[in-house]
Amino acid sequence: MRIYTVDSFTDRPFAGNPAGVCLLDSPVPDAWMQALAAEMRHSETAFVLTRDDGPHSLRWFTPEVEVQLCGHATLATAHILYSLGASGRLEFSTLSGILTTDRSDDGLITMDFPASPPVETEAPESLLAALGVRGLWIGRSRFDYVVEVESADVVRSATPDLDLLRGIDARGVVVTARGDGTPADFVSRFFGPRVGVPEDPVTGSAHCMLSPYWSAKLGRDALVGEQLSARGGVVRTTLRGDRVELAGHATTIWSGTLDITPTVA
Incomplete structure (x- = not known):
């Protein structure tokens, strides 16, 4: 499986918020995702399972817990999918419902999220x-x-x-x-x-x-x-x-291949 670190909400490396992005080949245990997020040590690591027949599955884990909503790791995920050839509007099925992203010609990615007024x-x-x-x-x-x-x-x-x-x-x-x-x-x-x-x-x-x-x-x-x-x-x-559009740029820092299988002892 491919894994990436992406700096989000910035147009230059080593700024913004780094997120892990793991492209899953198939569903994996929750405990394995949590363990990998702890290994990555970013504030969030995103796990995405792409689908051809509906919204992509997207989940986010801090080093300690799963969270219900994350902006910078969603931006990082969309950035990676666009860099791999995706285009147009992307849909993600998440714990906060369906979230969508679009990308402009200059690389600005806009996300559609639920508003949460205090x-x-x-x-x-x-x-x-x-x-x-x-x-x-x-x-x-x-x-x-x-x-x-x-x-x-x-x-x-x-x-x-x-x-x-x-x-x-x-x-x-x-x-x-x-x-x-x-x-x-x-x-x-x-x-x-x-x-x-x-x-x-x-x-x-x-x-x-x-x-x-x-x-x-x-x-x-x-x-x-x-x-x-x-x-x-x-x-x-x-x-x-009742929605908020959040927009920003992102920069890929590194990519690699996981040398472990998705199991937890």
Whole structure:
């Protein structure tokens, strides 16, 4: 089976968010996929089983758990399939329903994902203490907490207590603010130690929450989000009712062939 590492939400290598992409020949045990994801050590590894008669099967695993939605690994998967000759609209059957991708002539890949607007909520007692920030607004989506802070500089300089964050009952915690003169309309960082991802470099699925939140605040459906991790990355978002289009580029870093059979002792 072929396996790849792809840097997503970037047009240059060694930036954005690296994802593993494994092209399955046939269905494999869940435990084997989890073991391979732990071996790959990316925040997510995607496992895709292509089909000629319907949507491709797509699943995502962190080094510790399977997740229900992942943007950068979906982008990486589509990038690989397009590079191998696929064209037009691709459909994927996932734990979050049918997701689709398209690619423009310049290589920009657009994904159609479900929107997940955050609802204002009272913060868990340890949340702000773990983040070490003052929250202007705190909300919760299907998967994550989101905390708006006063500036992009606060987002950049945040040094959360990851042990405390691991105790928060959510997939992850997003810290966000308005952009500060960069091309980005808003900025963010994502911390998910509970699922084995201390800080995710660029989190596409979190923008399913950030897009409706910032579109409502800024009064525009089309926005640019920048994730201020050490690697950095850009996610273009367009809110379309209860769906969000997430767009970005991707770059293949390496490819290889697995020398193991899909079994787990």
